[in-house]
Amino acid sequence: MLYSKETYKLQQEFTRWCRTGEEIHLENTRPEGLKQYRRLLRNNINNTMKQAFPIAVSILSEKEWATLIDDFFAGHDAQTFQVWKLPFEFYQFVSKQSYGITFKKPYLSDLLHFEWIEIDVHTMPDQIPEPFKKKGDPKKDRIEVNKEYRLIKLNFPVHLYAAEESKNHTGNYFLLAYRHPDNFEVRFVDLPALHTLFFEKIAQEGKSVNDILKEIGEASSPELMPEIEKNISKFVETMFDQKIFLGYQHIYKN
Amino acid sequence: MVKEDINIGLGFRREIAGNFLEEGGLHPDFIEVAPENWIDMGGYWGDVFKKVTDKYPLILHGLSLSIGSPEEPDWAFLKKVKQFIKDYHVAVYSDHLTFAKMDNAHLYDLLPIPFREDAVKHVVQRIKEVQDFLERPLTLENASYYTSVAAEMTEQQFISSIVEESGCNLLLDVNNVYVNAFNHKYDAREFIDAMPLDRVTYIHMAGHYKIQPDLIIDTHGEAIIDPVFDLFDYTIEKMAPVPVLLERDFNFPEMEELKTEMDKLRTICKKNWTSDVVQQGNI
Numbered sequence: 004m005l006y007s008k009e010t011y012k013l014q015q016e017f018t019r020w021c022r023t024g025e026e027i028h029l030e031n032t033r034p035e036g037l038k039q040y041r042r043l044l045r046n047n048i049n050n051t052m053k054q055a056f057p058i059a060v061s062i063l064s065e066k067e068w069a070t071l072i073d074d075f076f077a078g079h080d081a082q083t084f085q086v087w088k089l090p091f092e093f094y095q096f097v098s099k100q101s102y103g104i105t106f107k108k109p110y111l112s113d114l115l116h117f118e119w120i121e122i123d124v125h126t127m128p129d130q131i132p133e134p135f136k137k138k139g140d141p142k143k144d145r146i147e148v149n150k151e152y153r154l155i156k157l158n159f160p161v162h163l164y165a166a167e168e169s170k171n172h173t174g175n176y177f178l179l180a181y182r183h184p185d186n187f188e189v190r191f192v193d194l195p196a197l198h199t200l201f202f203e204k205i206a207q208e209g210k211s212v213n214d215i216l217k218e219i220g221e222a223s224s225p226e227l228m229p230e231i232e233k234n235i236s237k238f239v240e241t242m243f244d245q246k247i248f249l250g251y252q253h254i255y256k257n
Numbered sequence: 258m259v260k261e262d263i264n265i266g267l268g269f270r271r272e273i274a275g276n277f278l279e280e281g282g283l284h285p286d287f288i289e290v291a292p293e294n295w296i297d298m299g300g301y302w303g304d305v306f307k308k309v310t311d312k313y314p315l316i317l318h319g320l321s322l323s324i325g326s327p328e329e330p331d332w333a334f335l336k337k338v339k340q341f342i343k344d345y346h347v348a349v350y351s352d353h354l355t356f357a358k359m360d361n362a363h364l365y366d367l368l369p370i371p372f373r374e375d376a377v378k379h380v381v382q383r384i385k386e387v388q389d390f391l392e393r394p395l396t397l398e399n400a401s402y403y404t405s406v407a408a409e410m411t412e413q414q415f416i417s418s419i420v421e422e423s424g425c426n427l428l429l430d431v432n433n434v435y436v437n438a439f440n441h442k443y444d445a446r447e448f449i450d451a452m453p454l455d456r457v458t459y460i461h462m463a464g465h466y467k468i469q470p471d472l473i474i475d476t477h478g479e480a481i482i483d484p485v486f487d488l489f490d491y492t493i494e495k496m497a498p499v500p501v502l503l504e505r506d507f508n509f510p511e512m513e514e515l516k517t518e519m520d521k522l523r524t525i526c527k528k529n530w531t532s533d534v535v536q537q538g539n540i
Binding site for chain 2: 004005006007010011013014015017018021022029030031032033034035036037039040043044047048051079080081082083084085086087089124125126127128129130151182187
């Protein structure tokens with residue numbers, strides 16, 4: 004760095020003012036111009052977050068929202084060079100600082116997560132599937148999964164109920180968000196725990212339905228298996244209909 | 258990338274994206290985007306971007322290079338920019354003569370570098386490092402600013418020194434010259450005269466908003482006003498042809514209004530840059 008200590012300090016103080024509004028005394032500056040920078044920078048952050056989290060904005064009071072924006076801008080060192088990805092850092096910041104507890108809105112973190120994954124899935128880089136066959140055996144063959152998805156766990160079902168109402172239905176909810184390959188739309192599927200297990204083993208481990216049923220069979224009562232098999236057959240069919248499962252792999256992976 | 262000497266471009270923005278692909282829509286000679294808004298973009302917008310870049314030559318105008326930051330350049334970011342330039346056959350990569358990152362935090366706006374000798378040295382070194390990495394010259398824009406910070410030299414001395422010592426090109430934003438001249442009470446034409454115009458490879462034109470009787474904000478959200486067109490005319494008369502961009506980032510008018518603005522820019526360019534005029538000048 005070839006800046007003098009003095010110039011470096013000037014830049015630090017200037018940006019500190021922009022982020023916090025704390026009083027500073029910078030020589031040879033125009034106070035009215037200085038104010039514009041804090042206004043413009045804060046507006047930029049505020050507008051980005053308002054656009055990303057319309058539901059959260061609507062359920063928080065103006066004061067609560069302003070607190071989040073001010074605290075985030077002052078206290079979080081933004082790492083992404085892409086401002087449209089900053090909402091993810093905002094979600095992480097709000098979760099880590101437990102603002103949901105402070106505001107008596109315990110679902111806040113889940114709500115931000117839910118709103119973020121819609122953006123994430125909508126914008127994520129294209130994931131080209133491996134070559135696949137359209138016809139195959141849904142039980143024996145390995146399934147090619149649409150890779151443009153995110154699977155998240157929520158404690159408050161903000162995807163099923165209004166945020167405040169979700170407080171009355173806490174539990175373990177698994178939400179699959181995926182991008183439809185025909186029209187790029189982001190769609191959400193609420194998955195029961197058993198289906199989540201199957202989905203992860205198919206998508207992450209490349210296992211066939213029969214492989215997974217065998218694993219489950221070894222740990223379950225035999226009398227449960229017919230019902231599980233029936234249930235999973237229906238699940239697989241639905242996943243194909245929704246284009247989350249795309250087809251059958253050409254080459255089996257070991 | 259250019260087909261003719263006169264190339265009038267328009268910033269490609271999502272709000273008006275459809276107009277770039279429709280029959281009878283907007284048909285600029287080239288488009289400009291911020292690479293930060295499109296790197297790693299997939300899905301619907303990735304598809305639109307591919308279509309529009311198949312149709313138009315592309316110039317990049319970045320926001321996150323932060324050439325005036327004290328810290329090291331973000332090499333991971335620049336690696337992505339370099340690949341993006343290659344993927345989309347980009348002719349010009351430009352950014353701003355400002356800083357946008359401090360103490361390891363992105364700020365997502367353009368802050369003025371103190372006009373000081375040590376800052377010149379620092380920025381010159383950074384430009385050389387980035388140019389070496391990208392294997393191409395950088396093109397940097399004279400930014401609008403609402404206050405200088407402990408300046409020890411004039412803005413024109415600052416810009417000229419950096420351009421001369423670093424070997425970078427200059428993106429001359431004529432509206433910014435107008436805005437800065439108004440806000441800081443100097444003569445815009447004298448400023449233009451002092452610029453290294455032979456190093457200008459790209460021009461920006463835009464609208465602005467007067468928020469107080471003595472303060473203009475460079476918004477890109479209004480139509481270009483006549484005094485800025487006049488300053489543009491005054492400037493390009495002294496220069497060889499370069500691409501000219503109409504910047505409009507929000508508050509979009511009817512598309513006919515944008516077409517009219519681009520036509521007006523083209524008319525001024527033709528007046529100053531067509532061979533007939535040059536020949537007349539020579540006679």
